[in-house]
Amino acid sequence: MSKEALTSYPKEKINILFLENISEKAVQLFKQNGYTNVKKLAGALSEDDLIEAIKDVHLIGIRSKTQITPRVLEAANKLQAIGCFCIGVNQVNLKAATKHGVTVFNAPYSNTRSVAELIVGLSIVLIRRIIDKNKSAHEGIWNKDAKGSFELRGKTLGLIGYGNIGSQVSVLAESLGMKVIFFDTETKLPLGNANSVASMEELVANADIVSLHVPETKQTKNLINEAVLAQFKKGAILINYARGEVVDIDALAKALQSGALSGAAIDVFPWEPEKNGDAFTTPLQGLKNVILTPHIGGSTEEAQENIGEDVSSKLLYFLEKGITSGSHTVPAINLPPVDGAHRILHIHDNVPGVLSAINTELSKHEINIVGQYLKTNEEIGYVVLDVDKKLSKQAAELLKNIKHTIKVRILY
Secondary structure, eight states: OOGGOOOSSSSGGGGGEEEETOOHHHHHHHHTOOOOOEEEEESSSOOOHHHHTTTTEEEEEEEEOOBEEEEHHHHTTTTOOEEEEEOOOTOOHHHHHHTOOOOEOOSSTHHHHHHHHHHHHHHHHHTHHHHHHHHHHHHOOOOOTTOOOOOOOOOOEEEESSHHHHHHHHHHHHHHHEEEEESSSSOOOTTTEEEEOOOOOHHHHSSEEEOOOOOOOOOTTOOOHHHTTTTTTEEEEEEEOOGGGOOHHHHHHHHHTTEEEEEEEEEEOOOSOOOOOOOOOOOTTTTTTTOOOOOOOOOHHHHHHHHHHHHHHHHHHHHHHHTTTTTTSSSOOOOOOOOOSSEEEEEEEOOOOOOHHHHHHHHHHHEHHHEEEEEEEESSEEEEEEOOGGGGGHHHHHTTTTTTEEEEEOOO
């Protein structure tokens, strides 16, 4: 099959919108594959502006600021897929996206190394109290003093969450001579000599440095609160490069001011500005031995290129092959290529009888099914049909009229 014939819909008519200054790598990949109508904007859009912009858009790429709400999805009359060019997908209303049959992809592993390296670097800066020394030097004050400065070697790093990033931080920290303990709600195989502990309370009571690596959920909101902070080892350090709602910032400020904690590094906040240059305030500003960064944990050029390539590849595989591996909404199917047939994608409500109705209707019109693939989740089903080339348009029209159909697309 020629590259030009990969999709039945002309590539120049497929509208792609990238927001939040997504890596140029993503734009290049689509243009290299023949998609010329790619629009890239530097910032996020408000809900009302996004509702206007998303009309007639087939693919949209976003990062963490853009909110894909039910209202936005209702207005997205042609939207096939959303690419979240970041680790999480909590900025997308997944329930609404599933209802509309919109596939949602992200890049859960692409910036792992960038975050892990930074966590180790922050640990060194904080435990050596470099911030205070740096401030004094900039103010013209010579402050050569070893008091309160320590080596990482021999100290205990406590990881709350032992997923992709947490486990890599574990390996890097251990190579520096640290002891690593971790707590996770799921059973995880430890890497190296890391040890799992039975509770978060046990972890914070024994760790010199605590680093958070958990998602933002109802269960993790204010996970680190006043009561938990009171259980931290005296003089410990807290690092949060996970999610903003996980730490009670006011309680943390009090713990730092009282000396219960000796330092902190915070990259994510309960409230964050919409765009660069906007005013930003937090109770942590001005406190000693505290590093504040503007949500840049995974923001390296290497990570952004990796994310751009990863998410773009997933979007292209879906657009041109119907593959949904890595999807958070439409059931994940990894499909083989097909020759001598046309491929049709059918997304429907997951209710009994839909597959039977599809097969009955096509059989009634003597349309031969060369290949058929089905995957369902609690909400929807995804059927991929390879049918006779001469009858594919007829088959697609028949499938559109099947009860409980959400979306039908002739792929090629």
